[in-house]
Amino acid sequence: MSSIRLRLLKWLIGPILLINLAGGVLAYKLAALPAASAQAPAPSAAELRRHEQLRLAVLRALVFMEVVFAIASIGLIWFSVGNGLRPLHRLRADLDAREADELAPLDPARVPSELEPVVAAFNGLLEKVSDGARARQDFLANVAHQLRTPLAGLKTQLEWLQVRHAEPETAQSVQLMQAATERMIRQTNQLLALARAEPHHFEKARLEPLALDALVGATIQLFVEQAVRKGIDLGFDLLPAPVTGDRFLLRDLVDNLIDNALRYTPAGGTVTVSCGPADDGTFFRVEDNGPGIPAARRADIFSRYVRLDETSHGSGLGLAIVRDIARVHGARLTVGDAAGGPGVAFTVTFP
Amino acid sequence: MHILVVEDDSVLSDGLARVLGAHGMAVDVVNDGVQADLLLQRPDAAEVVVLDIGLPGLDGFEVVRRLRARGSRIPVLLLTARDAIEDRVRGLETGADDYLVKPFAAAELVARLRALARRHGAPPAVLAMGHLTLDCATRRARVGGRVVELSLREWTVLEYLLQHGARVVSKQQIIDAILPWGDDLTLNAVEVYISRLRGKIAGAGVAIRTIRGFGYMLEPAP
Numbered sequence: 001m002s003s004i005r006l007r008l009l010k011w012l013i014g015p016i017l018l019i020n021l022a023g024g025v026l027a028y029k030l031a032a033l034p035a036a037s038a039q040a041p042a043p044s045a046a047e048l049r050r051h052e053q054l055r056l057a058v059l060r061a062l063v064f065m066e067v068v069f070a071i072a073s074i075g076l077i078w079f080s081v082g083n084g085l086r087p088l089h090r091l092r093a094d095l096d097a098r099e100a101d102e103l104a105p106l107d108p109a110r111v112p113s114e115l116e117p118v119v120a121a122f123n124g125l126l127e128k129v130s131d132g133a134r135a136r137q138d139f140l141a142n143v144a145h146q147l148r149t150p151l152a153g154l155k156t157q158l159e160w161l162q163v164r165h166a167e168p169e170t171a172q173s174v175q176l177m178q179a180a181t182e183r184m185i186r187q188t189n190q191l192l193a194l195a196r197a198e199p200h201h202f203e204k205a206r207l208e209p210l211a212l213d214a215l216v217g218a219t220i221q222l223f224v225e226q227a228v229r230k231g232i233d234l235g236f237d238l239l240p241a242p243v244t245g246d247r248f249l250l251r252d253l254v255d256n257l258i259d260n261a262l263r264y265t266p267a268g269g270t271v272t273v274s275c276g277p278a279d280d281g282t283f284f285r286v287e288d289n290g291p292g293i294p295a296a297r298r299a300d301i302f303s304r305y306v307r308l309d310e311t312s313h314g315s316g317l318g319l320a321i322v323r324d325i326a327r328v329h330g331a332r333l334t335v336g337d338a339a340g341g342p343g344v345a346f347t348v349t350f351p
Numbered sequence: 352m353h354i355l356v357v358e359d360d361s362v363l364s365d366g367l368a369r370v371l372g373a374h375g376m377a378v379d380v381v382n383d384g385v386q387a388d389l390l391l392q393r394p395d396a397a398e399v400v401v402l403d404i405g406l407p408g409l410d411g412f413e414v415v416r417r418l419r420a421r422g423s424r425i426p427v428l429l430l431t432a433r434d435a436i437e438d439r440v441r442g443l444e445t446g447a448d449d450y451l452v453k454p455f456a457a458a459e460l461v462a463r464l465r466a467l468a469r470r471h472g473a474p475p476a477v478l479a480m481g482h483l484t485l486d487c488a489t490r491r492a493r494v495g496g497r498v499v500e501l502s503l504r505e506w507t508v509l510e511y512l513l514q515h516g517a518r519v520v521s522k523q524q525i526i527d528a529i530l531p532w533g534d535d536l537t538l539n540a541v542e543v544y545i546s547r548l549r550g551k552i553a554g555a556g557v558a559i560r561t562i563r564g565f566g567y568m569l570e571p572a573p
Contacts, residue, residue, distance in 0.1 A: 145432050145433055148452075148453040149360045149363060149405075149432050149453055150360065150362065150363075151453070151454045152360075152363050152430075152453035152455065153360055153362030153365075153366055154362070154454075155366075155455075155456075155457075156366030156367055156370055156454075156457055157362065157366040157369070159366075159370060159456070159457045160366060160369040160370045160373060160457070163373060185454050217521055217565070220519055220565065221519050224519050224562055224568065228570070233563065234562070234563070235562070235563030235565070236562070236564035237564045238564070238565070272563075272564075
């Protein structure tokens, strides 16, 4: 039913007609009684009393019926209004279920005609908001691209300075500048990865059959170096893992999950990266024996800019990127306990 | 090795000249595409070209296209600030040999330039790391002055590791290097060769690190 008015009336028309009909029949009966008594030549006292009793009984029945009808009507109206407003509840539930960045228009076919202008206006607003978000993302991506050349220059110059065995104080200063440059480079790349994973940048045409195990193998050099520097035992268990996906986005996903684990696992810890066939598709898992994540906080970690540990250097974008990439690939991302002990296991299951 | 760097950002081109120079390479720098195109018309312009895509005048794609149209086979490494797939594919289709996304580690650039030069020229006669040297012509390995006796397969594994410097190689890559014809060799056999090699190159200032579940890499040892 596509109109609130019709939805309300549907349940009221029948009972109202019934009440009118019953009322009419009763009124007719009641009017006929005195007429019948007038025709009799001399009603006896006993007959009069009987008539009086009958009239009282009819009156009582009438009052009783009115009360029943009144209660029934209130119940019906209550139910009908609730029923009539159900599309509004559905609309609210639709909106409640959305993530902050889900700005697709509402479906006007699913709402009653009275709400169509409201939904149309709302969709207009959503479109403006989503255009704004898109322009902001494009701007960010553009700025990030522009930053890459000067960052490359800075990094190269610092690398050259570093190998000229300068006096200790200068060397330390150079090292600090290098660390700062690395952080800027990482943030810049994260911004780009985030823009790339945006649903409106995601192109189905780029999907291709890929071997996830080979993709992981191709990215490990930097992580092995990072793990050696931090004293973390980084290991692999890579079985054949065919997926359909975007090569560059999946690389971002793999990079961010491994980087995240290396970042939050203390020196002497273990990080294991595995992939292979799962019951319902193909899995990719990164497991560490770090401090773990309390169950209560697991829902938060995928939102942007959330960091569990304020002292670590990171943008807080990594897991949001992972979530976005998993989502556009139709993959399931879960956080669980690492097998045997503390630590956390991130698992992405591809269909 | 003679390198031509074509990059319009002066901080980056200056940095590249310094870093590559520090690695013993002779570097020429030009700042725009037109100059690069002119210079590259000389056959001895460079052994390898490092070419930025976003150049004033002619862009990097066009410089490579013209270079290949003249029939030159000088290896070209493209530098790109954009990592859009179109850029990478277009660069390689136009005739570039490799690409690197900015910003990059200098060591990565040097390794790739050496790899490009190796693919196009004669392989190096001697591989070295720490006190370990492999003379590829005589197939003789030395730690300091001492000659190390290696079986053919041990030699192949060590040569393969050294060719990759401090980069991770997988067990499967090692198997493929030992047996290019796809014969069967178990992963365990690779572990045996590695463990024998560890014994034989002890004290060479080079260690073979195991990457659990994946492979090995060489690293400097005390």
